[in-house]
Amino acid sequence: MTMRVAIAAITCCLAACAVSDVGDTDSRQPEQPTSGPGGSNDAHGDWRVSSGGQGVFAWYAFEPIDPAPATAPLAIIMHGYGEYAGYDQMYELIRHTVRSGNVVIYPRWQTGLASPCLGPFDVEPCLTSARVGIYDALDFLAGDGHVHPQLDRTSYFGFSFGGIITANLANRHARWALPVPRAIFLDDLHDGALDGNGEPALDDVMDGIPATVKLTCHVGEDGILATVGVNQSCNALFPLLGHIPDANKDLVLTRTDRHGTPVLSSEHGVSAGGPGEANAYDWNFVWRTWDALRSCAYDGVDCTYDRSLGAWSDGVPILPLVIQDAAPIVP
């Protein structure tokens, strides 16, 4: 992998290398379903956003309101490299997660390209920042007037470098007294490859992730595997997850579908999106899978569900997911 590609991957986590939005036809993407996992039938009308912490130890907490429950499951969502302020990178995912009845903690673990950690060369300061953010946000949410997180119903979501952090935190959750991960979604996790291939920033051993976890690791056909190499991302992580039964984990690949307009891109950032940027890959894949993982882990519900991605407005099916239990998955 070239330095150019590595830098591109680590810095433009989102849309910098976007394909053209114009597809082969004018067919439109499917609408968000109203019910089921990924659906729009949210139990809560709005969210309450709080923040705290300082610099690289900052955090956001999102609570469902309208109505506000007394307690709610906890989701810890980790942004990718390059978000130094705010929460736009994962805005739509967070909002969907919160409005469907979860408290979300969003550690804002980074303030600069190499702050607090120099990418994959030393991931530990970034782990510390995320970890402090989680502890501080949990303390905040434990206070009066907040929706108290149900710590025994906790799930983790990580995108790109945030996927590396998420995997390592989940692996060390017992050592660091973090909530036990019941479900984990990792989207195109990647450490930038500046320190070599195979995601060396991942812990060498991942047996701290509970075998009972429900886990999906997603890569895009035009994401990290295509731009950096096939031994990256989930293909590097999955061999470390042998202790998790196949029934509990999936390695999933999305493909870029140019049949309609706007195109459904599988480039790095399928789960990412600011306000108004969600598309059918969000609600029919990322949100649906993320919701179903949690429902299955917490309540044994939605352990099987429709995994088709729907159809364009002219009836042509969207290119289906490729789903495997073992690496490598190849675009």
Place this chain on the structure above:
Amino acid sequence: MKVSALSLCLLLTAPAAADGFRAGLHLSGGGVFPETSPAGGGGVRLGVQRGRVGFLLELGGFGGFSRDRDDAAGSRVSAIFLGGLTPTVEIDLDERAFASAGLVFGVGTWAHSTHSTDAAGTVRTESGGVVGDPFLHFLPGIDLRVGWRMGARHHFTVGFGIELLFAHGHVASATVSTDGAMRTATDVRELGFVVWPSFSLGYELKR
């Protein structure tokens, strides 16, 4: 923060006692403190000589990277890259020896991080520097050198120098017990500095 050094430089200087045009280049090697990275660099210099005084403009830079360990128990990483212009005044001390002082107008970045885990599992991390958004920062400073030149019209030079750079950076520090119950975490802005002592070898031509 600390510095270690080992440098290579090629300096350009001209016949000490004659007026004329000077051009040359130098390569330098040393270490950066307090991050303790080995660092190398170089530059080209153009200028004029008026009696025992040279007026030079240098275009140069240096960079360094180091990492001590890479595991959950502890590690230290640092990196610095700088490029810039350095207007310099150089004075001949005698037939061979010279000393110079310059103002550095640099653009670059530096960053460092450390972490350790003690026997009880308490993690300590510190990171800092001026890497951020934007990536490159203005890094002003001063450059001081002494050296010796050999030869007549063509000079080979050896020297020692020290560059001191300043920037408004930040330092983030955290101490977190195993279960997180005991923790401190601060991220503060502060004036940071980098010292780069170096040894240099160079070549210079005078017309």
